[in-house]
Amino acid sequence: MRRVEFDEQAYAQRSRTGPCFICRMLAGDPEFRHEIVHRDERHVVFLDRYPTLLGKLLVAPVRHREDVIGDFTAEESAEPWQVVHRAGAALQRVVPTERIYLQSLGSKSGNSHVHIHVAALPPGVPYDRQQTAALLWESAGLLEVPAEESTRIAAQLRAALSSGAG
Template sequence: MTSKRIPFDEAAYSHRSRTGPCFICRMLAGAPGYRHETVYEDDRHVAFLDKHPTLLGKLLVAPKLHIEDPVGGFTETAYLALQAVVHKVATGLRQVVPTERIYVYSLGSNQGNAHVHWHVAALPPGVPYERQQTNALLWETAGLLDVDEETTAALAEQLRAAISGG
């Protein structure tokens, strides 16, 4: 798969995330322009490919309900159910994409990207230590992977099969 990288317009992204509608809620509603490749879905959760990946196969996992507090917004049972989905998709990602380590983290803010979501990213083997961890994840240092729609669709299909156990 491609390793070509392209720059990321962080200012435009920041503006959209702070002033636009919730992209996860819009995606779930099927709004034009918000489509993502979904790789897992159940009645309460969704996992989909990140449109702005720094690592191949980078996924986002979110509750379908618009929740803004990544801990206090959940009962313990609901939180653990979401983490079970994170584990399920991370396991599938590891089967599809060469992986040295899986990164799992939650970002967002009450000021932008408020809908709780977890990032699941596979660090490929052989990345020099200086380019791992946050350096592999940040748009500013890593740039975006230039992945076309056909490759993204094929990757999503492989992930769906791995996650479903097929």
């Protein structure tokens, strides 16, 4: 797969002025369509539309919450991380993985809906292109994943998640 440049300014503008992309995706808005891998009454797992690594997932609560700590009780905060663990384990079974990276990004200024990035670093990536460099559009470029490949990966992830392992 090839890497392409990403219009980060246009993305930032949409993130800061547009509707919540997760809420719009969950409402079925075709403009905010993502390949959903898993959804239950509390959480959704879906492929990132702007990945820098193959199979990169986002895990989010279905209910719009903006503070990854403050909007959850201690008991509630364990639930999304259990889903993250299952999603990461499924990702390891589907794509070659040296390490799983996890991040909670967003802010009240943009992409405010809590979501956790789950990304698989493939084996053999030189050290200077690992860690944050592997996740940044500026250094890694956007991975252009053909639609049929995304569909295939999503199906494999669904199967891995439904197997209950992890």
